[in-house]
């Protein structure tokens with residue numbers, strides 16, 4: 001069957017498990033706008049079921065679920081052009097997960113670096129859900145016949161596994177799943193910590209000066225950039241070993257669209273102090289409209305709920321089509337109606 005004209009499915013998800021940083025913004029959400037073009041059909045999920053693989057405070061999880069949806073929209077994604085929904089509103093994710101569990105090897109899951117990291121960080125709660133996290137993620141992706149999965153580079157291994165599971169299943173049962181492909185931004189995928197620029201910027205960093213939240217106030221943003229770690233050189237220049245400056249240049253480049261050499265000439269003869277000030281101001285200015293829109297949206301729960309409802313209806317319809325196919329293939333008796 002020819003399906004060249006059919007738009008390509010894009011799917012991604014964000015966990016409602018902490019404040020999002022400019023790393024999440026620049027490395028992910030901001031870049032999803034391009035998938036609003038006609039040749040794509042995109043779905044964005046708030047993955048609350050993934051979030052409970054580490055302990056969450058229920059009221060916070062609920063609030064953050066609204067927040068991620070509001071952020072999707074505040075970052076510029078049009079709810080009319082993209083489907084947005086909450087994972088737990090579509091039971092097929094859990095249902096397909098069970099099936100795919102039976103096509104995923106213990107050894108494969110044991111090799112996942114995120115599992116190893118998270119087991120270390122949550123040593124008192126290495127639960128089966130944490131181990132199984134990548135299978136739920138594979139289900140998210142495969143349910144929608146996804147072709148493209150825009151994610152940060154830390155998710156590469158999970159995407160690889162989703163592909164392996166899909167190919168394994170298809171090999172046994174014929175073409176059931178589209179084989180997905182990860183899509184990683186070349187620039188801006190990896191924004192590093194402002195305090196330890198060899199480490200990825202993380203929302204869970206203990207040092208609050210290490211990361212900048214999408215919703216941080218101007219003062220906080222300025223302070224964090226002012227304190228950002230640089231090096232003992234004095235020239236704003238992108239080069240090996242200048243991790244702090246490289247990171248600041250990357251952030252500046254993402255917000256302004258300027259190239260590294262343009263930035264180098266802009267700050268020729270100027271010190272790190274001036275440069276850090278400029279980066280701080282640019283980031284604060286760039287995030288201001290996002291923060292304003294976010295606050296408006298959070299004040300209108302009814303609107304957010306209407307998006308959730310509509311999104312879940314569409315997602316359920318599509319997901320159930322794939323799930324029925326899978327149930328039939330593995331030999332389940334169709335539901336007696």
Ligand code: TRP
Pocket residue numbers: 011012013014015047050136137140141149150151155158
């Ligand atoms: N694991 C992803 C992350 O932490 C979130 C996620 C869950 C996801 N399901 C997904 C991303 C499906 C892309 C597609 O970033």
